[in-house]
Structures are given as structure tokens and as C-alpha cells.
Amino acid sequence: MSQATEKPDGTGTPEREISHDEYDPVGTAALIGLYFLILVALWIFMYFVEFLGNDPTVIGSLMVGIA
Amino acid sequence: MNIHTYEKAWLAASLLLIVGFIVTITYGSVGLGIAMIDDSEDTIEPDELDEDERFAEPRVEQVGENEYEAYVVARTFFYNPDTVEVPANSEVTFYVTSGDVIHSYSVVGTNLNTMVIPGEVSTMTAEFDEPGEYGVICNEYCGGGHHDMEGQLHVVPEDEFDMTELSVEAPDEVELGDDATFEVTVENGQLDDLETTIDLEVGNETIEEAVTVAGQESETTTIDVDTADLGEGDHDWTVTVDDYDESGTLTVAEELEAGDDDE
Amino acid sequence: MSETYIDRFPAEAKVVRSAFYGSFLALAIGGLMGIIQTLHRTGYYRFIDSADYYTVLTAHGVFLVISFTIFFLVGIFTWAITTSLDREVEDIRFTWGWYALMAIGITLTGIAILAGFTDATDISSSVLFTFYAPLQAHPMFYLGLVLFVVGTWLAGADWFRSWWAWKQENPGERIPLPTFMVLTTMIMWYIATLGVATAILLFLLPWSLGLIDSVNPTLTRTLFWFFGHPVVYFWLMPAYMMWYIMLPKVSGGKLFSDPLARVVFILFLVLSVPTGIHHQYLDPGIAEGFKFIAMTNTMFLLLPSFLTAFTVVASMEHGARQRGGTGYFGWLKALPWRDPVFSGMALAGLMFAAAGFSGMINAGMNINYLVHNTFWVVGHFHLTVGTGVALTFMAVTYWFLPQVTGKALWSRSVGLAQVVTWFVGMTFMSNAMHRAGLLGIPRRTAEPLYEGFEYSAVVGSVGELQAQIALGGLLLSLSLLLFFANVIGTVLNGKSDSLPANEYAGTLSGPEDSPRVLDNLKLWTGIAIVLVIFAYTFPLLSIIERGGLFGPDVIEYVPISVDSLPLLVGAIELVFANTLAAIGDGGTALLEGVTR
Numbered sequence: 031m032s033q034a035t036e037k038p039d040g041t042g043t044p045e046r047e048i049s050h051d052e053y054d055p056v057g058t059a060a061l062i063g064l065y066f067l068i069l070v071a072l073w074i075f076m077y078f079v080e081f082l083g084n085d086p087t088v089i090g091s092l093m094v095g096i097a
Numbered sequence: 098m099n100i101h102t103y104e105k106a107w108l109a110a111s112l113l114l115i116v117g118f119i120v121t122i123t124y125g126s127v128g129l130g131i132a133m134i135d136d137s138e139d140t141i142e143p144d145e146l147d148e149d150e151r152f153a154e155p156r157v158e159q160v161g162e163n164e165y166e167a168y169v170v171a172r173t174f175f176y177n178p179d180t181v182e183v184p185a186n187s188e189v190t191f192y193v194t195s196g197d198v199i200h201s202y203s204v205v206g207t208n209l210n211t212m213v214i215p216g217e218v219s220t221m222t223a224e225f226d227e228p229g230e231y232g233v234i235c236n237e238y239c240g241g242g243h244h245d246m247e248g249q250l251h252v253v254p255e256d257e258f259d260m261t262e263l264s265v266e267a268p269d270e271v272e273l274g275d276d277a278t279f280e281v282t283v284e285n286g287q288l289d290d291l292e293t294t295i296d297l298e299v300g301n302e303t304i305e306e307a308v309t310v311a312g313q314e315s316e317t318t319t320i321d322v323d324t325a326d327l328g329e330g331d332h333d334w335t336v337t338v339d340d341y342d343e344s345g346t347l348t349v350a351e352e353l354e355a356g357d358d359d360e
Numbered sequence: 361m362s363e364t365y366i367d368r369f370p371a372e373a374k375v376v377r378s379a380f381y382g383s384f385l386a387l388a389i390g391g392l393m394g395i396i397q398t399l400h401r402t403g404y405y406r407f408i409d410s411a412d413y414y415t416v417l418t419a420h421g422v423f424l425v426i427s428f429t430i431f432f433l434v435g436i437f438t439w440a441i442t443t444s445l446d447r448e449v450e451d452i453r454f455t456w457g458w459y460a461l462m463a464i465g466i467t468l469t470g471i472a473i474l475a476g477f478t479d480a481t482d483i484s485s486s487v488l489f490t491f492y493a494p495l496q497a498h499p500m501f502y503l504g505l506v507l508f509v510v511g512t513w514l515a516g517a518d519w520f521r522s523w524w525a526w527k528q529e530n531p532g533e534r535i536p537l538p539t540f541m542v543l544t545t546m547i548m549w550y551i552a553t554l555g556v557a558t559a560i561l562l563f564l565l566p567w568s569l570g571l572i573d574s575v576n577p578t579l580t581r582t583l584f585w586f587f588g589h590p591v592v593y594f595w596l597m598p599a600y601m602m603w604y605i606m607l608p609k610v611s612g613g614k615l616f617s618d619p620l621a622r623v624v625f626i627l628f629l630v631l632s633v634p635t636g637i638h639h640q641y642l643d644p645g646i647a648e649g650f651k652f653i654a655m656t657n658t659m660f661l662l663l664p665s666f667l668t669a670f671t672v673v674a675s676m677e678h679g680a681r682q683r684g685g686t687g688y689f690g691w692l693k694a695l696p697w698r699d700p701v702f703s704g705m706a707l708a709g710l711m712f713a714a715a716g717f718s719g720m721i722n723a724g725m726n727i728n729y730l731v732h733n734t735f736w737v738v739g740h741f742h743l744t745v746g747t748g749v750a751l752t753f754m755a756v757t758y759w760f761l762p763q764v765t766g767k768a769l770w771s772r773s774v775g776l777a778q779v780v781t782w783f784v785g786m787t788f789m790s791n792a793m794h795r796a797g798l799l800g801i802p803r804r805t806a807e808p809l810y811e812g813f814e815y816s817a818v819v820g821s822v823g824e825l826q827a828q829i830a831l832g833g834l835l836l837s838l839s840l841l842l843f844f845a846n847v848i849g850t851v852l853n854g855k856s857d858s859l860p861a862n863e864y865a866g867t868l869s870g871p872e873d874s875p876r877v878l879d880n881l882k883l884w885t886g887i888a889i890v891l892v893i894f895a896y897t898f899p900l901l902s903i904i905e906r907g908g909l910f911g912p913d914v915i916e917y918v919p920i921s922v923d924s925l926p927l928l929v930g931a932i933e934l935v936f937a938n939t940l941a942a943i944g945d946g947g948t949a950l951l952e953g954v955t956r
């Protein structure tokens with residue numbers, strides 16, 4: 031089986047080998063940073079706009095008995 | 098263990114997110130007073146709802162100046178009462194239970210949403226500031242007719258809200274010359290006194306009686322009508338109190354058939 | 361010629377194939393139900409009675425999330441154990457035994473459900489995947505599930521046997537990562553299934569046979585969710601396994617960190633079960649304090665998924681850069697997008713990252729009022745199990761099926777079209793489901809439009825949402841057809857001798873970098889059990905005390921006051937002992953019932 035051909039199967043020979051110490055996942059850091067910002071924005075939107083804006087909401091009763 | 102600096106940073110950010118989510122929820126509870134459905138009510142026997150004062154007669158009751166309680170029973174595939182009516186500017190506590198399987202009581206377009214489990218009573222308290230009409234649906238699968246299970250919640254303007262009930266006892270037939278006796282019972286479910294007028298229209302006659310019904314009481318007023326003024330024949334009558342009325346027909350006869358007396 | 365799985369393990373390959381075929385059959389039935397539902401709910405095409413919709417929905421849920429997912433995962437777990445330990449199973453007959461038990465079990469349950477479509481028999485089980493009492497299914501439904509679950513328990517035993525045997529011959533060696541993942545997943549599964557096994561064996565099965573008069577609905581519901589949350593991790597952990605040990609290799613690189621992968625799986629083992637009450641935030645009968653504890657546990661359960669996101673993406677990036685990719689984002693282009701094994705997993709992972717967000721919302725205690733039992737929840741799990749897991753399983757099939765048959769994949773381009781169509785279809789359908797849920801549109805209903813009111817949409821309209829759901833559903837069905845075409849085409853293909861070798865990803869940071877304590881399965885199991893006891897003992901005792909063990913009619917509660925610690929332990933032992941006794945009793949009673 032030849033691995034040198036242009037087979038787009040992901041298991042082809044890599045162009046270069048990158049060792050553990052040479053590797054800094056900067057792309058991952060960038061993507062994950064973006065993801066973090068999206069999560070924060072969406073959470074704030076969902077909680078403070080969608081949820082709190084959907085009242086009436088269930089509150090503690092003035093007359094709740096302490097069982 | 099070797100953790101790359103970037104991944105350590107992400108670990109810290111993840112923990113920050115997690116704590117942030119917990120803090121937000123806690124703010125909702127502690128800061129804004131949002132309470133969860135819980136086990137504050139005692140358990141109940143779903144086969145013996147008739148013996149519970151609340152659920153034998155599901156209804157809305159006024160319990161304080163602007164405080165109401167709504168008792169609702171969910172069954173396949175309807176709610177009793179079908180429509181819950183409360184005034185604006187009130188605090189309402191719902192008590193909901195099931196007579197058969199698990200349902201929900203979910204006011205569409207709001208955060209009022211609770212599971213309804215046989216054996217348990219769900220309570221939800223909410224403040225209704227503005228008038229509005231809401232649909233209520235069961236969003237927990239309960240059988241083949243689940244998609245037909247719906248109700249209503251009406252928050253009416255305060256000046257349009259009442260808890261008045263009217264019932265009338267009137268004879269079907271009276272002998273000409275006798276009095277026809279109308280017994281009008283007005284029940285006032287609200288805490289404040291109800292001052293109103295009973296309008297009786299029978300034939301061409303109109304009789305008005307003012308009546309005051311004390312809070313959470315009922316008053317029965319007797320109105321006698323001289324049938325000599327009406328004449329012989331069938332006379333339609335209507336009793337009106339505020340927005341409620343009851344109608345019927347009174348027959349005035351020369352001679353009553355045997356055994357037919359006023360009812 | 362490189363050694364494929366079927367070359368090295370021909371007997372086990374047959375088991376894996378059978379598991380896959382069982383899985384794909386379930387996928388076909390479940391998928392058919394899905395398109396019927398989609399068109400019925402949205403009003404585009406209704407040919408059944410709305411009352412029968414719930415039979416369709418029960419079949420859809422059970423066939424897809426019990427049968428499709430679990431048959432698939434026992435296949436790849438068999439592969440993982442044998443490959444990573446480089447060892448045949450200890451006794452192939454035992455292996456076929458658990459497979460048969462699973463197959464018989466799910467067939468019984470399937471018949472009990474599908475019989476609901478016809479009046480020819482009295483049998484029906486339209487109780488949905490969650491089978492909440494007082495809704496009652498036919499005894500065959502419950503019995504089938506019991507046999508299926510016992511089959512999975514024996515599968516786990518099979519794999520533990522392999523590991524123990526390997527350990528004798530390899531003392532002091534670190535557990536190979538794939539085996540580590542299988543074992544931790546199965547331990548979690550053993551703990552999780554205690555809940556549903558108790559619910560069925562002690563209560564629901566006897567009740568459906570008429571041996572007991574009633575059940576406590578809150579109790580059986582809580583026992584279900586004891587299982588119902590961790591079951592999603594039973595589906596997810598095999599998918600994560602693929603992302604950790606297959607995706608890096610397919611990307612052209614290596615797994616960024618073996619130790620962190622172990623940590624993630626340990627976190628799942630420890631945290632998955634004591635969270636189930638977050639499915640019951642709106643239940644009466646459970647105190648708010650218990651719900652808060654479930655919430656904090658659930659929020660921390662986000663951590664292993666957050667870590668996975670980093671490690672998996674970093675592994676892909678490694679492959680991309682080894683293939684010549686550069687830049688902060690440009691490296692993405694260097695990935696092997698034309699390979700459906702890669703792109704399927706990558707798209708599944710991307711969609712799962714979005715799904716994670718709706719999960720974060722679902723974990724929130726009071727915000728649950730907004731989304732509970734609405735279509736939002738359905739959108740969420742079609743992204744998580746429906747794509748994160750299902751699309752990953754379909755994508756890796758394009759690698760595994762050749763390995764276990766010795767035949768080349770029928771068509772790479774059809775595979776690529778399949779994964780892309782799934783992703784696009786799910787984007788439309790799930791996005792619309794989330795938005796519909798926010799309007800208050802409910803889940804689990806044949807007809808979401810009601811007579812007495814209208815939904816008020818601020819952006820868009822209900823009609824537009826229905827259209828997207830229908831469109832998405834059609835694309836998903838098309839994607840399934842492409843998948844089955846490829847499966848059938850591959851199975852009917854001729855033998856190939858240019859298949860890749862059976863192997864999984866290497867690591868940048870290997871097991872030698874991870875502390876030995878990570879391999880101490882007994883320790884992590886102990887911690888998991890302690891957390892479950894803390895999360896569930898008080899709620900369960902409270903439920904039993906309030907409503908009776910068998911419901912309001914029969915007040916037979918466990919005679920224990922919540923303050924008494926030694927008696928607490930006794931109560932737990934009592935429940936476990938009853939479970940074992942009930943297995944015997946239930947089996948006998950069933951035989952009597954059947955032979956009458």
C-alpha cells in the first residue's frame with residue numbers, strides 16, 4: 031500500500047513532524063477564546079433577556095408556611 | 098502531569114464560566130426571589146380529591162387584599178377550572194394536582210410552568226401586574242389526547258373583576274292573582290363588600306332592589322311580583338346583577354292544574 | 361499489505377459486525393419514525409391519527425437512543441479492548457451470549473411498542489422513552505429493557521475479564537487509553553443502571569403484571585432520572601473516545617494529551633450520576649435544596665467537556681500543521697475535509713460545541729422554567745446525541761465497516777455528501793426547535809397549535825419555524841438514505857487488500873506523563889459512589905416517606921428517620937437486596953404468567 035500518493039484520506043504522510051515540545055496550539059487557543067466570548071454573550075442574553083423578560087415568574091409566596 | 102499553558106488558561110476560564118453560571122442562577126433565587134416548585138405542600142390521595150377542601154371544588158379564592166389562591170385539578174385531558182380568572186395587580190398562588198397521570202400546568206408565554214404529579218400538590222406564586230389573556234397547556238405527555246389538553250388564564254383589569262355569583266329560584270307557574278316569588282341569591286367571593294342592584298324584568302315590569310353583600314357572604318333577596326299586574330299568559334323574565342343574568346319564563350294561569358304549585 | 365481488524369481478530373470482527381447491523385436496523389426504524397413525526401407535527405403531511413403519534417414517538421426514542429446508540433458502542437468497545445490490549449476476548453461464546461441477550465431484549469421491547477399500532481392484540485407501550493408511571497406499558501416492554509441492560513452488564517464483565525487477564529501478563533503497565541475509556545464508561549454505566557433497574561424490577565414490572573397495586577410516581581420518576589442523565593454520557597463517552605483516539609490520526613496528527621483524556625473520563629465516571637434531579641427542577645415532591653445540589657454537580661460536569669474541546673481541537677490542529685497548515689485560523693484549511701471520516705467527526709464536534717450551550721441553559725435551576733418540556737429541549741438533544749454522537753458514529757462507520765468486513769468503503773463521496781447533509785439538515789431543524797421552544801411550543805405533542813390562543817413570535821413566525829423543521833427533517837432522512845446506501849454497498853463489495861492497518865492515534869504526551877493514580881479505578885469508583893449517596897439518599901428517603909414506597913394507596917414506607925445515619929446505610933442495603941430478590945421473584949412470576 032502506497033502512502034505517498036495524493037489520497038485525501040487523512041492518513042497520508044505528514045509534510046513535517048511536530049514534536050511535543052515544538053507545538054503550541056495557538057489556533058486552538060484562538061478558537062477556544064472565541065467560543066468563550068460567544069458563551070458569555072449568549073448566557074447573558076438568555077438569562078437576562080429571554081428568561082427574565084418572560085414574566086410573570088414564580089416567586090416565593092408571602093404566605094409560605096415554614097413546614 | 099504536563100498541562101500546556103494554554104490549556105491551563107482554558108481550565109481557569111472554564112471554571113470561571115461554571116462559577117459564573119452558578120452565581121447567575123443564585124442571583125435569580127436570592128436576589129430576585131425566584132422560587133422553585135418544591136415539596137412545601139403535603140402529599141394527597143389522588144383518588145380522594147373530593148375530600149380535600151381545595152380540590153373538591155376547584156376555584157379561585159380571595160385570601161387577602163390583593164391575594165388570591167387558585168385551586169386546579171388536572172385530568173386527562175382537561176383542567177378544572179378550565180379558565181382561571183384573576184384581577185390585575187394581584188399576587189396569585191396556584192395549587193395544582195392531578196387526578197390520574199403526570200401532567201403539567203404551563204402558562205404559555207410566561208415562566209409559570211410546573212409538573213403536576215398525582216399524589217403531590219404543586220404550588221406556584223406569581224404577581225400579575227398587567228391585564229392579559231394566556232393559554233395554558235399540558236406539556237407533559239399524558240395519553241392519546243394530550244395535544245387537546247389546554248386551558249386559559251385571564252388577568253382582568255381590576256375594575257372589571259368580580260367574584261360574584263348569581264342564582265335565582267323562580268316559579269314556573271302561578272295562579273292569576275297570587276304573587277310570584279323570586280328568590281335572588283347573590284354570592285360575593287371577594288373580601289370587600291359588594292354594593293349592587295338586582296334588576297328584575299318580567300313582562301312589562303321592572304323592579305330594582307339595592308343590595309349589599311358582605312365579603313365572602315351571600316344574600317338572598319325575595320322579590321314578590323303581583324301577577325294581577327302581569328295578566329294571564331307566558332311572561333319571560335330576566336334577573337340581572339352587574340354582568341350576570343338569569344332568565345326564565347313565568348306562566349300565569351287562570352287555574353292551576355292540580356298539584357302544580359309554585360316551585 | 362497491512363493488518364486490518366478482521367485479519368487479526370476474525371471472530372471478534374463478526375461480533376462487531378453483528379452489533380453494527382443491529383444498530384443500523386434500529387437507526388432505520390427510528391429514522392422512519394422521525395420523518396413521520398416531523399411531517400405530522402408541522403402539519404405538512406398527516407396520515408396517522410394524532411393519538412397514534414405517541415406510539416411513533418415511543419418507537420423513535422427507544423430505537424434510536426437505546427438500540428442504535430448502545431449496539432453501536434458495544435461494537436466499538438469490543439474493537440477498542442481487543443485492539444488496545446492486542447488480545448482476543450477470553451471466551452467468544454460468552455461474548456455472543458451477551459449480544460444475544462441484548463438482541464432478544466430489545467426485540468421484546470420493540471414488539472411491545474410496535475404492537476401498539478394494531479388492534480389485533482391488546483399489547484401496547486405508548487409510554488415514550490421515559491415511561492413515567494402512572495402511564496403503564498405492557499410487561500414485555502419492561503422485561504425487554506431488563507434483558508437488554510443485563511446484556512450490557514455482561515458485556516462490561518467480558519471486557520473487565522480481558523483487562524484482568526492482560527494485567528496478569530503485563531504487571532505494572534499503564535492501562536492503554538482505549539481500554540481505560542471502556543472500563544471507566546462501563547463502571548459509570550453499572551452505577552447509573554442501578555436506578556432504572558430498581559424502578560423496573562421492584563416497581564414497574566411487577567405493577568404491569570398485576571403483582572402490586574400501585575407505584576409512587578415521584579419515586580419511579582426519580583429512579584428513572586438517576587439513570588436518565590448518565591445514559592447520555594453512556595452515548596457520549598464512546599463518541600469522545602473516537603474524537604480522542606481516531607480523530608487525531610485522521611487529521612494527520614497525534615492526540616495532544618493522553619493524561620488529560622484520562623482525567624476527562626474519570627470526571628465523567630465521578631460526576632455523571634449525581635445530577636439526575638436537574639431533569640426534575642419543576643417537580644413538586646423534591647425540595648429546592650436537593651435541586652440546587654444537582655445543579656452545582658451538573659455545572660461542574662461541564663468541565664470534562666470543556667477540556668475535551670481544547671484537547672481534541674489541539675490534536676486536530678497538530679495534524680493540520682503537520683500537513684502544512686499555518687496561521688491562527690488558516691490551519692483549518694489544511695485539514696482533510698474531503699475525508700468523510702474526518703469531516704463527519706469535525707462537524708459533529710462543532711455542532712456539539714453549540715449543543716453544549718443549550719445544555720448549560722438546561723443545567724440552570726430557575727431558568728428551567730423557560731425551557732422545561734418545550735421544543736427547546738428537543739433541539740438540544742438532537743444536537744448532542746442526534747449529531748455529536750450519531751454523526752460521529754456514522755462517520756467512523758466509514759472506517760470501521762471496512763475494518764470488520766475486509767471490504768473497501770463503497771463510496772467516499774457519498775459518505776461526504778451524507779455527513780454534510782446531516783449537518784445542514786440538523787442546523788435547520790434544531791435551530792428552529794430551539795427558537796420554537798422559547799415561544800412556549802411544547803415537545804412530545806402531535807399537534808403543537810392550540811385552539812384557545814396564539815404563540816407570539818417577536819422574530820419570525822410559527823409557520824416559518826415549522827417549515828424549517830420539516831425541511832431539516834427531510835434532509836436528515838435523505839442523509840440516512842445515503843448512509844444506508846453506503847453501508848449496503850460496502851457489505852456487498854468485494855474484498856479489498858488496500859485497507860489501512862487497524863490502529864489508533866499516537867500521543868504527543870503519553871500515559872507515561874500521567875500520574876499513576878489516574879489508573880486507580882477502585883479509587884474513582886469509590887468517589888463516584890460516595891457522591892451518588894450524597895446526592896440521592898436524602899431525596900429518595902424523603903420521597904418514600906412522603907408518598908409511600910408503592911404510592912399513596914399502600915403506605916409501606918421504609919421505617920427510617922432521616923436523621924439516623926447507620927439506618928441510612930441499612931436502607932440502601934435494603935434496596936439493593938430487594939433488587940436482587942426481585943430479579944428472582946419477577947422471573948418466576950413472569951414464567952407463571954406466560955405459561956398460564
